[in-house]
Amino acid sequence: MMKRYFLLVGLLIVTNAQAGELYRSVDSSGKVHYSDRPLQGSEDVEELKLGKEPQPGEELPYETQRAMQNFPVTLYTFPDCGALCEQARDLLVKRGVPFTDKSLVTQEDMNAFRKDSGDNQLPALSIGKTWLKGVQAEQWNKELDFAGYPKSVLTYRPPRPAAPPAAQPAQ
Numbered sequence: 001m002m003k004r005y006f007l008l009v010g011l012l013i014v015t016n017a018q019a020g021e022l023y024r025s026v027d028s029s030g031k032v033h034y035s036d037r038p039l040q041g042s043e044d045v046e047e048l049k050l051g052k053e054p055q056p057g058e059e060l061p062y063e064t065q066r067a068m069q070n071f072p073v074t075l076y077t078f079p080d081c082g083a084l085c086e087q088a089r090d091l092l093v094k095r096g097v098p099f100t101d102k103s104l105v106t107q108e109d110m111n112a113f114r115k116d117s118g119d120n121q122l123p124a125l126s127i128g129k130t131w132l133k134g135v136q137a138e139q140w141n142k143e144l145d146f147a148g149y150p151k152s153v154l155t156y157r158p159p160r161p162a163a164p165p166a167a168q169p170a171q
Contacts, residue, residue, distance in 0.1 A: 071128035071147035073099040096153030
């Protein structure tokens with residue numbers, strides 16, 4: 001009977017702690033208090049993070065996270081690039097490769113790109129420290145394979161639900 005009581009109390013505490021905010025406060029005598037509100041008059045208050053939201057990228061498979069960490073992918077484009085840049089984006093999206101899309105708008109952007117890549121041909125792709133110029137699907141795929149990116153979109157966790165659509169005013 002006593003074990004059931006402690007189990008029930010433990011479950012209620014865990015459920016309550018994840019339902020809202022939890023604070024750790026130390027009173028003037030040094031006693032530590034845990035509560036859903038900070039202790040009045042306490043100078044040492046810490047909000048505890050329980051049941052935190054996943055960080056960006058945590059929903060990705062481990063292999064993809066590892067490739068992202070070791071070989072980050074950046075697609076360099078320019079405004080009005082057109083079909084060629086769309087083809088480059090589509091290739092990355094179809095493979096499930098997380099990437100940064102950097103549009104070179106200013107002369108400073110272009111100078112920095114030229115310094116880093118050693119060229120001025122766009123679109124370009126950097127995979128870690130490797131630079132690829134133009135959209136050459138076979139070459140891009142080989143480099144992405146080498147970096148450890150998946151050949152197609154992999155998902156181990158369900159995507160987060162989309163925000164509900166905004167209510168439309170009645171006409």
